[in-house]
Amino acid sequence: MSITKVVVAGGGVLGTQIALMNAYYGFDTTIWLRSEASVGRTQPKVERYSSLMIADLEKAKALVGSPMGAYVYPRGLIRDWKSATAESIDALIAAAKKNFAEKLHLETDMAKALAGADLIIESMSEDPKAKIGVYTAMKDLIPADAILCTNSSTMLPSTFAEYTGCPERYLSLHFANTIWKNNTAEVMGHPGTAKEPYDQVVAYAAQIGMVPLQLHKEQPGYILNSMLVPFLDAAEKLWANEVADVETIDLTWRLATGAPVGPFQILDIVGLETAYNISLMKPEAKDPNSITSKLICMLKEKIDRGETGVNAGKGFYDYSK
Numbered sequence: 069m070s071i072t073k074v075v076v077a078g079g080g081v082l083g084t085q086i087a088l089m090n091a092y093y094g095f096d097t098t099i100w101l102r103s104e105a106s107v108g109r110t111q112p113k114v115e116r117y118s119s120l121m122i123a124d125l126e127k128a129k130a131l132v133g134s135p136m137g138a139y140v141y142p143r144g145l146i147r148d149w150k151s152a153t154a155e156s157i158d159a160l161i162a163a164a165k166k167n168f169a170e171k172l173h174l175e176t177d178m179a180k181a182l183a184g185a186d187l188i189i190e191s192m193s194e195d196p197k198a199k200i201g202v203y204t205a206m207k208d209l210i211p212a213d214a215i216l217c218t219n220s221s222t223m224l225p226s227t228f229a230e231y232t233g234c235p236e237r238y239l240s241l242h243f244a245n246t247i248w249k250n251n252t253a254e255v256m257g258h259p260g261t262a263k264e265p266y267d268q269v270v271a272y273a274a275q276i277g278m279v280p281l282q283l284h285k286e287q288p289g290y291i292l293n294s295m296l297v298p299f300l301d302a303a304e305k306l307w308a309n310e311v312a313d314v315e316t317i318d319l320t321w322r323l324a325t326g327a328p329v330g331p332f333q334i335l336d337i338v339g340l341e342t343a344y345n346i347s348l349m350k351p352e353a354k355d356p357n358s359i360t361s362k363l364i365c366m367l368k369e370k371i372d373r374g375e376t377g378v379n380a381g382k383g384f385y386d387y388s389k
């Protein structure tokens with residue numbers, strides 16, 4: 069079965085980005101939304117993210133031929149950077165504008181949205197009850213051969229498989245925020261996922277400009293967050309424990325590994341609220357004498373001052389200049 073019609077359930081930050089990537093690559097794309105109010109919230113996101121994608125393509129024209137270009141071009145939008153020219157990028161921009169206008173639809177009627185779908189990507193709030201509710205409502209409307217994926221960052225597909233009505237065609241397809249630049253697609257089945265839909269999703273992910281990263285078994289946090297969360301946690305604890313300052317910790321990492329950024333520069337990109345919420349969920353957070361509790365207070369002070377990261381202009385570093 070080839071994938072031509074894609075439905076994204078949920079029009080939030082990620083759902084909108086996923087839908088736009090599908091439209092960009094010419095897939096017939098529908099975002100299913102639960103209400104007209106949701107349409108009103110999603111439409112501005114479609115406009116915002118499509119403008120950001122076009123703006124990044126515009127910026128990429130100036131990067132053609134520069135040594136830095138290969139590191140910062142929008143990897144999900146330009147398949148072959150080596151042969152890209154200002155003219156070829158102009159052609160991509162023209163095609164993107166046309167596809168965004170013609171290929172992307174918003175639909176509140178679930179039956180209409182799912183009719184003829186080949187692939188459904190659930191990207192709703194990270195709330196198990198909401199996800200179960202929508203899977204249950206979709207169950208009898210999902211076409212017989214369609215594949216169902218979840219973009220959940222923290223929940224395993226085995227948690228939901230029984231509610232989908234198609235456990236053998238259900239798996240995780242996990243994208244990263246700013247999908248058009250950070251083009252990872254972690255593909256993870258649950259024990260009941262069949263091989264064919266898994267392989268189809270791997271092939272499809274590459275068709276929408278992603279680099280498919282295959283997991284051979286279920287893993288909370290997938291590959292990326294299994295590494296990133298403990299790494300950032302270790303850096304944060306060095307800071308909270310007053311072992312070294314933020315700049316020194318970052319410098320150590322950059323010099324010793326050759327990495328372009330250190331953990332606190334990454335935290336500024338992720339956002340301090342996310343770091344704060346992750347720390348709050350730890351069992352040690354209940355012990356007021358733990359280093360985690362101290363870290364939570366230090367993060368909270370910065371958040372209260374509005375220093376939440378790159379998007380706010382200040383986090384661990386100042387981006388206002």
Ligand SMILES: NC(=O)c1ccc[n+]([C@@H]2O[C@H](COP(=O)([O-])OP(=O)(O)OC[C@H]3O[C@@H](n4cnc5c(N)ncnc54)[C@H](O)[C@@H]3O)[C@@H](O)[C@H]2O)c1
Pocket residue numbers: 078079080081082083101102106190191192193194198199201202219220221222242243244245
């Ligand atoms: N934000 C990220 O950086 C990121 C990255 C990768 C994966 N994810 C995952 O993507 C999914 C969505 O995250 P997001 O950041 O886009 O969230 P979001 O809060 O921006 O959007 C959630 C969407 O779900 C909809 N929704 C909530 N409850 C619903 C219900 N009962 N019925 C129908 N629609 C409902 C909301 O209207 C909204 O459109 C989550 O599973 C999250 O773990 C997020």
